[in-house]
Amino acid sequence: VIGRDLLGIEDLERSDIERILEAAVHMHEIGEREVKKVPTLRGRTVVNLFFEASTRTRASFEIAGKRLSADVVNFSPSSSSLKKAESILDTARTLDAMDPDAVIVRHAVAGVPKRIADVLEAPVINAGDGAHEHPTQALLDLFTVQQEKGRIDGLTVTIVGDIVHSRVARSNIYGFLKLGAEVRVAAPPPMIPPAVETLGVKAFTSLREALDGADVVMALRIQNERLAGSYFPSVREYSATYGLDRAKLRYAKDDAIVMHPGPVNRGVELSHDLADHRPSVILDQVRNGVAIRMAVLYLLAGRRRRAAGEPGDAR
Amino acid sequence: MSRLLIRGGRILDPATGRDEPGDLLAEDGRIVAVGRSLDGRGAEVLDAEGGWIAPGFVDLHAHLREPGQEYKEDIASGGRAAVAGGFTAVACMANTHPVNDDPAMTDYILDRARQDSPARVYPVAAATRGQKGETMTEMAALVEAGAVAFSDDGRTIMDSGVMRRVLEYSRLVGVPVISHCEDRTLVRDGVVNEGAVSTRLGLPGNPAVAEVVHVERDIRLAALTGAHLHVAHVSTAGAVEVIRRAREAGVNVTAEVSPHHLTLTDEACLGYDTNTKVAPPLRSAPDVAACRAGLVDGSLDAIATDHAPHAQHEKDQEFTEAPPGMIGFETAAAVVLDLVRAGELSPLELVRRLSTNPARILRRAGGSLAPGEVADVTVLDPDRRWVYEPAKGWSKSRNSPWAGRELVGRVVATVVAGRLVYHADRGVLVP
Numbered sequence: 001v002i003g004r005d006l007l008g009i010e011d012l013e014r015s016d017i018e019r020i021l022e023a024a025v026h027m028h029e030i031g032e033r034e035v036k037k038v039p040t041l042r043g044r045t046v047v048n049l050f051f052e053a054s055t056r057t058r059a060s061f062e063i064a065g066k067r068l069s070a071d072v073v074n075f076s077p078s079s080s081s082l083k084k085a086e087s088i089l090d091t092a093r094t095l096d097a098m099d100p101d102a103v104i105v106r107h108a109v110a111g112v113p114k115r116i117a118d119v120l121e122a123p124v125i126n127a128g129d130g131a132h133e134h135p136t137q138a139l140l141d142l143f144t145v146q147q148e149k150g151r152i153d154g155l156t157v158t159i160v161g162d163i164v165h166s167r168v169a170r171s172n173i174y175g176f177l178k179l180g181a182e183v184r185v186a187a188p189p190p191m192i193p194p195a196v197e198t199l200g201v202k203a204f205t206s207l208r209e210a211l212d213g214a215d216v217v218m219a220l221r222i223q224n225e226r227l228a229g230s231y232f233p234s235v236r237e238y239s240a241t242y243g244l245d246r247a248k249l250r251y252a253k254d255d256a257i258v259m260h261p262g263p264v265n266r267g268v269e270l271s272h273d274l275a276d277h278r279p280s281v282i283l284d285q286v287r288n289g290v291a292i293r294m295a296v297l298y299l300l301a302g303r304r305r306r307a308a309g310e311p312g313d314a315r
Numbered sequence: 316m317s318r319l320l321i322r323g324g325r326i327l328d329p330a331t332g333r334d335e336p337g338d339l340l341a342e343d344g345r346i347v348a349v350g351r352s353l354d355g356r357g358a359e360v361l362d363a364e365g366g367w368i369a370p371g372f373v374d375l376h377a378h379l380r381e382p383g384q385e386y387k388e389d390i391a392s393g394g395r396a397a398v399a400g401g402f403t404a405v406a407c408m409a410n411t412h413p414v415n416d417d418p419a420m421t422d423y424i425l426d427r428a429r430q431d432s433p434a435r436v437y438p439v440a441a442a443t444r445g446q447k448g449e450t451m452t453e454m455a456a457l458v459e460a461g462a463v464a465f466s467d468d469g470r471t472i473m474d475s476g477v478m479r480r481v482l483e484y485s486r487l488v489g490v491p492v493i494s495h496c497e498d499r500t501l502v503r504d505g506v507v508n509e510g511a512v513s514t515r516l517g518l519p520g521n522p523a524v525a526e527v528v529h530v531e532r533d534i535r536l537a538a539l540t541g542a543h544l545h546v547a548h549v550s551t552a553g554a555v556e557v558i559r560r561a562r563e564a565g566v567n568v569t570a571e572v573s574p575h576h577l578t579l580t581d582e583a584c585l586g587y588d589t590n591t592k593v594a595p596p597l598r599s600a601p602d603v604a605a606c607r608a609g610l611v612d613g614s615l616d617a618i619a620t621d622h623a624p625h626a627q628h629e630k631d632q633e634f635t636e637a638p639p640g641m642i643g644f645e646t647a648a649a650v651v652l653d654l655v656r657a658g659e660l661s662p663l664e665l666v667r668r669l670s671t672n673p674a675r676i677l678r679r680a681g682g683s684l685a686p687g688e689v690a691d692v693t694v695l696d697p698d699r700r701w702v703y704e705p706a707k708g709w710s711k712s713r714n715s716p717w718a719g720r721e722l723v724g725r726v727v728a729t730v731v732a733g734r735l736v737y738h739a740d741r742g743v744l745v746p
Binding site: 010089107109114133167194195 | 509510511513514515516517518520522586587628631632633634635636
């Protein structure tokens, strides 16, 4: 049984992950029906609390909630501390008074979903916090790999790019390791997090070595504006060294797949060709995202409300 | 004539090396006798009940927030919290609003302290005007007004040329320049120690080397100028090593370490509790071990709290936004007793680092129980268990990583200038 909140993959047991992936199989099936709606969460309120701008993830959660018949409310307070009239915990307490059944939180700073979960009655689902975790992204990536490869155990997964600033990388590292894969990271040296090997991965600066024998290659988005000149010299040099194209992909296994959490900087992390065609599975990832988020909402928001002190009260 | 007899304790006087059961008799603000079965006729009697009788603790580093941020703390509340923690004197940093960079401001702080604070207050003046790191302050006038040291503290002087002149000029007045050693170009947006923990948390890291290179720079400048450099809140193994070598080479450098850097590692940050956010950040276990070893071998002279009150609504912000710092007066003694329990320091040597050494660094009275000395005395029960609840404490703020924790060791009584100003059962008694 997974916990009250979904704050990160680091907190999950292998069995928790498998349970979510199983539930997602059913949710995926609902998404293929003509009428893509079930009454599971009818009468429940799901709040999308997005302090950081997001179109894709928010839409994915919104569609997931609606397919389960939940009432989905989007709430996007400004995250600028200058404009902000109240602290994040004040916002959380205000929201809690409105009695939601689940709150989905995205914030540019790591740890905010955890701190909100500490004061909130409703379960909190982390939709990405700073460079910490993005658990539903990792779950949809695991689901996609499972679909493609039929297994995760024993695979070699190489994550390429801005590891140090990436919540997607962290969540995927925990997820793939827990399900028995080998995980490698490859990046310009300033983008390899300090002591990253303590997470259980192997770090490479050579893309060629990192790709050798890889079953799955995951490219991460580079935030050009912010990073060029300090973490790497230029977009051109990054692209030449770490950008994936068909030539570089030959270092990986013949049947390797290519993933990207989107949105893709075409011609930077991935060549145009790879961004659009197999072996990249980017649109499958997006599609599976809805199923995963339905599964998570079903497992967390669908619970009977806890009364204080009731047996099974997770607090 | 006022007399106070503190009876039946363990006399711990690092200044004379005395460690034996006994009483202490104070008269008119001075210690007049220390020994067994003193005659306390006509004296107010304080039963020390087998606790330690130590010279009053002196805190080299605190933020009292007055003037300007009285919603966090003021001289009255800070002074009360100080004596409740056994501190009979506290040095207060200059980062008030406005900054203490002018004799009138130093005067004001001392005036407020005389009226409101049961603890002695030693103002640390800014080293540069407005703590901007550009123009040095009027050090002679500030010392005349009562400043005990100079520091821009958290607004580290990054311009090496300015720091050199500040150190050079400080020789005129003969007081220490206190440096918060962090190279800001290396710290950047770092908020937790850079390493495995920052990687797991996904928060920007502040590398240990940011402290080490800055300590090295300031020590070279101290060696060049012959000035007294005091390194604030050392947190890294590298800095301890640099300071140790400098002292062996005869550089006039002293250093302090905080209770939190002696006992907490960066793993305390794993729950994103903003009360664990502090500058410099909590470091790795090897850094903590090196700081403890440095305190034991004398590379680091003193324990200083860096008491830094912040309001709840400020700490309720995102980890990156919340202001760094934690309150520390009321927990310090219990927390650092850990070094005694671990067998790393004797009680006498711990008291030396809480009292005698910091008093010596600031060239102030205190730090000794010898007859004739000022009667600033702390009575401590090293075994008393209590649960620390900031809401019941004396500070206006509650930002402590020890909130709700059971602590062992508690200040029983605090005496300033022969007057009982705090008693654990009766609270703060004056003013």
